[in-house]
Amino acid sequence: MLKNYIKIAWRNLKRNKAYATISVVGLALGIACGILIFTLITYHLSFDTFHKNPDRVYRLYTEWHDDGIGMSNGVPQPLGKTFRNDFSLAEKTARAINFHNPLITITKGGDVRKFQEEDGVTFAEPQYFDILNFPLIKGDRKTVLVHPGEAIITQKMAYKYFGNDNAMGKVIRLDNKVNFTITGILKDIPANTDRRQQIYLSYGNMDEYTDKRREDNWGGVYSGSEAFTILKPNVSKAQAEKALAVIVSKHYTGRDLKTWFFKLQPLADMHFNPELDGYADKKYLWALFFIGLFLIITACVNFVNLATAQALNRAKEVGIRKVMGSLPFQLFWQFIAETALITVVAVLLAIGLSYLALPAINHLFQSEMTFDIARLSIFIFVMALVVIFLSGSYPGLVLARFQPIMALKSKLSQKHVGGFSLRRILVVTQFSISQILIIGTIIVVSQLHYSQNADLGFNKNAIVLLPIPSNDKAKLTTMRNRFNTIPGVEKVSYCFRAPASQSNNTTGVNFNHRTEDEHWGINTKTADENYLSTFGLKLVAGRNFFPADSVREFVVNETFVKKLNMKPRDVIGKMLSINGKSTTAPIVGVVKDFYNYSFHSEISPICIMPYWGGYSTVAIKMNMRNAKSSLASVEKIWNDTFPEELYSYQFLDDSINKFYQLDNVMLTLIEAFAAIAILISCLGLYGLVSFMAVRKTKEIGVRKVLGADIQHILWLFGKEFTRLLLIAFVIAAPLAWWVMHNYLQDFKYRITIGPGIFLMAILSTFIIAAITVGYRSIISALANPVKSLRSE
Structure with missing residues (x-):
């Protein structure tokens, strides 16, 4: 019996090659995405699971409860020793x-x-x-x-x-x-x-x-x-954290007793906690899971859509089988066998596509993922079964319900196979998923464009950053003088880091000898007197500090002033103490706010001050027209100054782009999956239009004989899908808004989701659908009506 099912299924697929090809390609694309997403998720969930007793391993971390809650994966250096010795x-x-x-x-x-x-x-x-x-x-x-x-x-x-x-x-x-x-x-x-x-x-x-x-x-x-x-x-x-609280009470006094907290982070949380320097966020894995699920559903919907559309063509076959004694369950399993054959071919194609795509995914994530054959085999087997029964059950039940007399007399119509009502729902489902992904792509692109092109409050273009291996003032002064003689070099500044950096120092702050420190920290930046002009930082009050080897004066930012509820001119001349009051100097200037982290974080209170011992970077503002020769000269001078070191450099804009590395990875994935979802939907749409064209051959011929022009014939096809796409958009828009609104909450500075984004999404969907429907519709509209009327 099984052999017979497979033989008949193969004959049907050979007879309907276009239907079989569209179904196989659609399912293969969906399953391939499912395989890759499964591999990606299991890879990230496997992080640090190979250690012994991973449920008992923890990392100590620091929390500060003051003006909000701050967190760091780092701890004071003596903490580990104290915890080990005292408990x-x-x-x-x-x-x-x-x-x-x-x-x-x-x-x-x-x-x-x-x-x-x-x-x-x-x-x-x-x-x-x-x-x-x-x-x-x-x-x-x-x-x-x-x-x-x-x-x-x-x-x-x-x-x-x-x-x-x-x-x-x-x-x-x-x-x-x-x-x-x-x-x-x-x-x-x-x-x-x-x-x-x-x-x-x-x-x-x-x-x-x-x-x-x-x-x-x-x-x-x-x-x-x-x-x-x-x-x-x-x-x-909990017991261990109580012991850490005892350590706080022993080593801190005053307000610090209520500010400093040490806690334990489970090993399993380290990879997924961005606040503690984790690489990934589990919500991104959930997003990928749902995208994979949606793509598989889209592929299954595509299959069901095409299968029910083809059902009328098999009416006589079903009628003959029933007259010859076939039972409904036998017809059902016949179609399930056909679906299984298509799915097996699709799975084999999907595995091949996955193997081809995995190196690109590894390059994108800078990872070393491999296929876990055991787990993946179980996943593929389960997924194949789900796809077979999800895709084949409804079409199988439709065929099994055909009345043999009506089937043999060719009196079955669309309503007997679910009509367009079912296929309308399926097309709406497909394009709702596609439009959600399109809207998501547009919003992520817009946010990243905003993050990378908005005014950062400083100049990031044409600035080269080089490391400083030592703080020998004589060497550094000579090197700067030599840099300034290079054609194309406009400014040179020594500093700890650029204005926006992933490496920052934060310390407590005391303003104007107040009895109590402020309830917030300040981001300290050591830099020479050329820092402001090199990076284009703008003064809003006061002046720049004078050249000095140690901290003699401070320049602060507007956020610092706002935290004090003062005006910029009012802080000029006031005293500022940092590093536990070990460093005290007057404030001489206030600069306009600039972003010192990525757009994921708020601008911090900042102070800039000179200190030769704190410089680890030299920033060079260049004229890019002479970049090649200028960089060669810079390298020679640097190597002359530090012959025992290894020369390297980085452009500031490249450094800033690393802030959004994971966002760019997610964007690339969403773009790829959105394109695949659209392709699957278009394959299904093309198959449906082709089927409609065959069913309406005589109708089109009659209309043309009666004087209908091409645009009326095209509208015959277009009006149905126009309504469906609008319904899909109405469903997709609020869902996409909710998902992307939550995504944007990760950015302290973000775009607004305006109507233009949704208009762009619906227009792009209509254009894609119009191209898909239009090609097949034009062929039908241009057909000779005489041949159409003679067709059976």
């Missing part, structure tokens, strides 16, 4: 201090090789590798990183630095400051972890590498200063 709630606690883009130097005889490591390095306590599961394949697990001057690196780094030579015992130099001997080799870091550092150094060298005062500093938080703990089996998160 017995954890099996292990370890500190890990991360530093980005360090220079690693390898010396072999007279050969010196330099590497700028984007993944950074970590100074880690030995217990770190008891908490997180990064296996050691060479070296003694019990003694690794116990003594100063030790390093462990991954297999990948060992090959990168030393090729096929044994890396054990070799020496690496960090930032031309400290030497480390390799005493262990780690297995390569898995792709599904946010712990991307591949070089781990002895924590005992921290004082040698950076400021010694950090070890006892409870008042500052560096985002790279982390602490991990694995609690004992019988200890709850």
Whole structure:
């Protein structure tokens, strides 16, 4: 019986090649998107699940409850040690201090090789590798990183630095400051972890590498200063957080007792919490899940639409089968077999498309996703069953219900197969989904365009940023003077970072010797006297600070003034204290507000002040007409100044675009999925119009004989779909508004969703539908009426 079902199904599909092709392509596109989205979601959900006892592993983090709630994944450096020594709630606690883009130097005889490591390095306590599961394949697990001057690196780094030579015992130099001997080799870091550092150094060298005062500093938080703990089996998160509250009461006084909080972040939350430097947000995964679901539904709807439209063509076949004794359930399973055949072909095509698309998805996300064959096989099998019964059940039931006498006499009409009422609902469903995706795409594009092209309050164009490896004033002064002689170089400024940066310092603030500090922090920016002119920052009151080696004067922004409920001119000459009142100087100027983060965050109160010890970047404003020769000259001068370092540079506008990296990734995905949804819908629409054209052949012939012109014939096809698209828009518009309104809440500075966006969406949908319907309609309208009237 099954063999017979498949044989008949194959014959029917061969007879209706256009129907079969449209159905297979539509289903394949929907299923391929489902496979890719399933792979993407399971990949992100797998992050850091490979560690031992992941439900007991936590990262300590900081909260400040003052003017709102601020959060940082970093903690004061002594916190981890204090929690470990003062309480017995954890099996292990370890500190890990991360530093980005360090220079690693390898010396072999007279050969010196330099590497700028984007993944950074970590100074880690030995217990770190008891908490997180990064296996050691060479070296003694019990003694690794116990003594100063030790390093462990991954297999990948060992090959990168030393090729096929044994890396054990070799020496690496960090930032031309400290030497480390390799005493262990780690297995390569898995792709599904946010712990991307591949070089781990002895924590005992921290004082040698950076400021010694950090070890006892409870008042500052560096985002790279982390602490991990694995609690004992019988200890709850709440118990541990009570202990952290005790630490606050012991090490803080006054208002800080109510301001500082330390809490535990579960390992499973680290990848999905953007407020604590997580990469992804689970709501984006939910969005992808629903997009995948909608695409599969669209493909199934497409299939049902075409199948019911084709049902009348099989009326006599069904009538004969029933007369010969076929039962309704046999006819139903006959159609299910046909659907299964189409689905199997579509699944095979979808798997091929997925394999072709996965490298592009990996490039987009900068990931290393692979197909998990076991999980994916189960997913594809379940999805195929769902698609078969979702797509095949209704058409199968329609065919099974045909009355044999009416079928054999060709008296069945549209109402017997659900008429246009069902297909209207299905077309509306398809285009509602397509229009939601179109509206979403337009809004995301508009917001990103606004974010990347709005006035940031400073000039971001034609500015090159170079790192400063050391703060030797004599060297830096000479280098700046030489930069200024280069044709095409307009301005040069030394600073910590550009006005908008992902690396920021925030500290407490006291205004004009008030008895109590302000209930908000201030973003500090160290920069020289050329900072304002180089980045085009505009003064609204007062003046720029004078050249100085240390903090003698401050320039603040308008938000700082607004926080004090004062006017810009009223703060000029008043005293400002930062860093726990260790730095105090008068305010001499107020600059117009500029964005110091992305548009996801509010503008912070800011103070700018000179301090040679805080400069880590040189910003060069250039004339881009001479960019190539100017950059070559800049590189030569920089290399002359720092011959032991590795030269690199970045344009400021490229740096700012990184703020919206995930938004751009989501935009690319939405654009691709919207295009696929539209393509599937258009395939279905073309199939329906083709079927209508066949059914209305004689009607069109009669109308043309009676004098109807081409535009009247076209309207015969167009009026039906025009009504359906308008209904789809009425359904899609409020749903899309709600979804995208929630998306825009992530931006503190955002566009408004105006009527123009919806008008653009409906016009684009009409144009796409008109092209799809119009082509087939014109062929029918231009047909010879004599041949049309002779057709059977």
